[in-house]
Amino acid sequence: MRQRKNDAHLDDVLRANSSDLLAYFGRRVPIPADAADLLSELMIVAWKRQGSIPTDDQDARMWMFGIARNVLRNHHRSNRRRIAVTERLRLELAAVQPTPSAGPDAAERAEAVRAVSALPPELKELVTLVHWEGLSIIDAGKVCGVSASTARSRYARARFLLRESLAEVAEPARAR
Secondary structure, eight states, X not given: OHHHHHHHHHHHHHHHHHHHHHHHHHTTOSSHHHHHHHHHHHHHHHHXXXXXXXXXXXXXXXXXXXHHHHHHHHHHHHHHXXXXXXXXXXXXXXXXXXXXXXXXXXXXXXXXXXXXXXXXXXXXXXXXXXXXXXXXXXXXXXXXXXXXXXXXXXXXXXXXXXHHXXXXXXXXXXXX
């Protein structure tokens, strides 16, 4: 019975304050959808902590705004971490990008990427895992959720299709 009373009280407090809480978030985040997400996160936290909600309406309102403040701080902290990780990753990727002289010329590279992109999805994923991610054929098969023998046969099929595709491009170039 006490649980239902807490549920009803929490429901009343949320109904009375949700538009003000949404406005609170809306003034503090640049994307309106984030404000709605933050409000839903606040509701989850309030529901989990509903046993400590004050009985007085004004105190309950301030309790909700306290939760809102903490939810917002967590949101900003998460954003800062995500931006820092993204920046580190961008710098690491820039450091490992091959130089133009390290491989095939740009036209050949673009044609190879086009040929791989044209493969059926299950073959494309296997080829990219093997050649771009450096996995073995068997490990790539595990990632794709197929047996080792299926992975080997798909890889063989992909190689055949890639040879055909790249040969078609090379023939007109040789004819010149």
